[in-house]
Amino acid sequence: MAHELETLANGQTAFASARLSAWHQLGQVTDDCMTAEEVMSTAWLGGWEVRKIPLQGMEINDKGVTKVDCPDKGMTVRTNPATGGTEYLGIVGDDYTTVQNEQVAEVLNLLVDASGAHFETAGSMRGGRSVFVTMKLPEGMKVAGVDLHDLYLAATTSHDDTASLRMDATPVRIVCANTQRMAYQRSQGSYVFRHTSNITAKISEARQALQLVWEHFDAFEREAEKMINETLTMGEFEKVIAQLWPLADDASDTARNNAKQRTLRYLTRDADTQKTIKGTRWAGYQAITEYLDHYAKAATVEVRARRAVTGTGADLKARAFDLLAV
Known part of the structure; x- marks a missing residue:
């Protein structure tokens, strides 16, 4: 889901x-x-009473059924809060608490x-x-x-x-x-x-x-505070964009002026969300963050929300912060 x-x-x-x-x-x-x-x-x-129980494997062949213990692994289970039944959660190491x-x-x-x-x-x-x-x-x-x-x-x-x-x-x-x-x-x-x-x-x-x-x-x-007190030109901002999302040397003009770049330019230059900080390095960082949180392509808005704070989204934000910090 x-x-x-x-x-x-x-x-x-x-x-x-x-x-x-x-x-x-x-x-x-x-x-x-x-x-x-x-x-x-x-x-x-x-x-939930999350607990670790012994783990066993089961081999079934023409000789019958053989249970095999797994001494260096365990299974975590919980009590389901709605049904009260015991449910599997995962396989964990022997030192897992x-x-x-x-x-x-x-x-x-x-x-x-x-x-x-x-x-x-x-x-x-x-x-x-x-x-x-x-x-x-x-x-x-x-x-x-x-x-x-x-x-x-x-x-x-x-x-x-x-x-x-x-x-x-x-x-x-x-x-x-x-x-x-x-x-x-x-x-x-x-x-x-x-x-x-x-x-x-x-x-x-x-x-x-x-x-x-x-x-x-x-x-x-x-x-x-340092970033909000330093100006950022559009040329400088586009260089940061190029480092975050590099284009191939033979990229077409269309690729170089794609929706991502147009959106980022709008967010840092014209968007109301940057009105009080427009023209600063802090505005450039906020434009990139806003793009990742609200505009970047994603299968669903939920996928975009998770990506914004984990994985690629979080990595890009951290990289942008480093590039724009003074």
Whole structure:
């Protein structure tokens, strides 16, 4: 399914959003901010009892059935929140330690009294194999007094050993809902807990990660302030575009003036979303981010939304930031 959110046997979607309608129009939207307990219940994430059980193989041939143990691997399973049945999640290594969804929320909950944040969204994807929980921080960021950003913390994990428990700091630009991603070599805006035997102890120390978050936002704001105070000509912007999306030497005139380039020129030069920052290197970066979030070709808007913050989309944003930073 395009949005990848889990649909349960009772027809409910394993997703919750506080006060704002979800971009995919699925799940439960609440009127008020949610506590950790409420977000687990509303998003159908509570009581999964994720656990690891022994893994066996079964060989069937003309001699009969032979069970074969797999001592260096295990199987993760959960209790389905709607049916109560036991469900397969994934194959994991012998040193893999399970993390409950409640612990994912608790990683963020440990930061609430320090930051005043509140839970914003939560959900399950890929049939319960991936889980996310986000919190919105109480105060945003205004770059040079004109460009407003909301600030979020996001905790994500997998129950099939495809991803660690991870916390990310993410600024979201108000005027066009662009998700900003700084290059990690500039500022470490994430904190990772591997699924190993000492993960519970590390989770209890999650407050230490908060300092990294504030440092990330501070560094992001400092870099943005520099960019918003530096002019960017259209010629300079087109050179950046050429480095992000290089054309072959024998590319046709049509290819050199395709819809992507026309859209990017419009976004940095004429779009209302850049009105207060027009003509700056920061506007050039925002134009590229807006293009990736809202205009880049994608099979569905959901695919575009995921790509904007992961994979190629996130990599291009980080590269653009490096090229335009002064």
